[in-house]
Amino acid sequence: MSTPNGIGEIRMIRLDQIDILNPRERGSRVFEGIVKNIKSIGLKKPICVTPRPQPDGEAKFLLICGEGRLKAYQALGEQEIPALVVEVTDEDAFIMSLAENIARRQHHPLELLSGIRQLMEKGYTMRAISEKTGLNYYYTQSICNLLRLGEERLLIAVETGAIPINVAVTIAGAGDDDKAVQAALQGAYESGALRGRQLALARRVIEKRQRHGRTAGRTSTTKHSGVSTTTLVRTYQDEVKRQTALVRKAEFSQQKLLLVVEALRQLLSDENFVNLLRAESLTSMPKYLAERVWSNGSHV
Incomplete structure (x- = not known):
């Protein structure tokens, strides 16, 4: 759906395609309120992003406005989010993000x-x-x-x-x-x-x-030197969050791999499917999968 005057368009964007341009801290109560509102009444205003295609052709976007809404969608387990896509430079994107923060009723x-x-x-x-x-x-x-x-x-x-x-x-x-x-x-x-x-x-x-x-x-700094306890605690908390996210991502990937392996086992037990693969000259698979589908690592 295009917006008027060529300003941009509303699209559904995958959450993993969006990078945060100007991250900021948010209180847990405020964030919980955002999650609760979106869960009960839905997203009232789309986030705003600008496209940044990668060298390998992968579609990526920079988040301009709506970090709270984006993270709330992540917390709710959503895969996509409505986003207004606009074509702007990195500099203009930063200024738009700053202006959005200033306009908020309770900016830090x-x-x-x-x-x-x-x-x-x-x-x-x-x-x-x-x-x-x-x-x-x-x-x-x-x-x-x-x-x-x-x-x-x-x-x-x-x-x-x-x-x-x-x-x-x-x-x-x-x-x-x-x-x-x-x-x-x-x-x-x-x-x-x-x-x-x-x-x-x-x-x-x-x-x-x-x-x-x-x-x-x-x-x-004229009286003390070194790292403050506040900085240490914050660094530790950030690292815990990062490690927790990595563990969750690894567990999710492991579950998907198990589903793929089980599906392949069932398909390869069907003689007609195996004959079809041979007819198409698809007689091998990555060693990583083969070792899990067959205990002896043999091919089709």
């Missing part, structure tokens, strides 16, 4: 920051990033400046609504000078930029910034 702050950082690394100007993501230019400019300064804690505070972007920029401008930071905080309070709960949240962010450094989730 680090995802947005990571996306903007990648656009900066690709050489985009702040105005171009603003236009492509739909974000306000001043906001984009401030985010980019804070990214350059490595102010991850302040950036997350802005994204979660803990402090306004202009206050974060002022605090970042004060650097590591505690008196200057406190003066910036006082100025924000007196100007009305910070009031009540926001003031308390801003103080908490500043305390963490002073104690643990500007980067969230990790201690300052």
